Amino acid sequence: MSTNLEVSIVGLPNVGKSTLFNAITEAGAEAANYPFCTIEPNVGVVEVPDKRLQILANMYCPKKVVPAVMRFVDIAGLVSGASKGEGLGNKFLSHIRETDAIAEVVRCFEDENITHVAGSVDPLRDIDVINTELCLADLETAQKRADRLTKIAKCGDKDAKTELAVLEKVLAYLENGEPVRKAKLTESELPLLKELNLLILKPILYVCNVSEEEAAAADENPHVRRVIEFAEKEDAEVVAVSAKIEAEIAELPKNEAAMFLKELGLPEAGLTKLIRASYALLGLINFFTAGADEVRAWTIVEGTHAQKAAGKIHTDMERGFIRAEIISYNDLIACGSEQAAKEKGLVRLEGKEYPMQDGDITYFRFNV
Secondary structure, three states: OOOOOOEEEOOOOOHHHHHHHHHHOOOOOOOOOOOOOOOEEEEEEEEEOOHHHHHHHHOOOOOOOEEEEEEEOOOOOOOOHHOOOOOOOHHHHHHHOOOEEEEEEEOOOOOOOOOOOOOOOOOOHHHHHHHHHHHHHHHHHHHHHHHHHHHHOOOOHHHHHHHHHHHHHHHHHOOOOOOOHOOOOOOHHHHHHHHOOOOHHHOEEEEOOOOOOHHHHHHOOHHHHHHHHHHHHOEEEEEEHHHHHHHHHOOHHHHHHHHHHHOOOOOOOOHHHHHHHHHHHEEEEEEEEEOEEEEEEEEEOOOOOOHHHHHHOOOOHHHHHHEEEEEHHHHHHHOOOHHHHOOOOOOEEEOOOOOOOOOOEEEEEEEO
């Protein structure tokens, strides 16, 4: 996984993909009612909302507060045949390969003033088009690799035979246009496919773009319900947002945005839902470092050991790791200060194999 969480936003033309991207990143990517408006992938960096960060900042009064960040990459609208060069073709499929996860935006609203590339609104059809193109692109990649391995395996190479067996399992799914995720590959098999960076193995989040009127009760939208049922079979995440509302929020000051959401009956912005779903999809948590100079949030995969987490801050910390001094966020808040937590014996010394927990406030001791 990259240093910063990076999610590609994909979808068919005119589903509200770039409108949503503009709203959540305020990056100013052009959005227009015609296909292929997005030519180069736009990248936007957004802060990960975490109320704990500001509470820690109020406690430590640091010179600087640094939130965790997430990168969104707006990929050009895909169409049927993209894997063979239709529309903007393979060039943009390659951009998706470089990201950690895929957010597929599907249109779940009716509006006769906004044309749909297929002439009607059907999110499952749109999902099928996108996933089929991802499968076909992967099929070409996997087949080339399998052809090379077949030659090597004939010479008795055991490693080639092992990898080829996994690839043949993968090809069986790709040839039927089915996501490789359904193959339920083992932990020993997955690393063999790492170099291929298969698109269809990436975690997928389906983003249902609903109308402004339906945003507060999106689950009642029949299109959204169909997507949820489909996603459950794939173990994928689903969030429903209104790109139109997000665009309006982006233009408002924070206090006015909160009032606007309340008036609409929405507990939070779509961006917050999108980031939370992305974290769940990728199994991510945040730990913190806190002091007079800086309070900062760091994103890691749940279960990451302390030594590896130290490397997130600096490679020297990982290399020369001695131990980690840790206070849980809840213990710190309950005590009111770090000193009070120490007096109650709530500051723990943990070794390199300690699995980091969400909300750990950590000081790494190291020597190089």
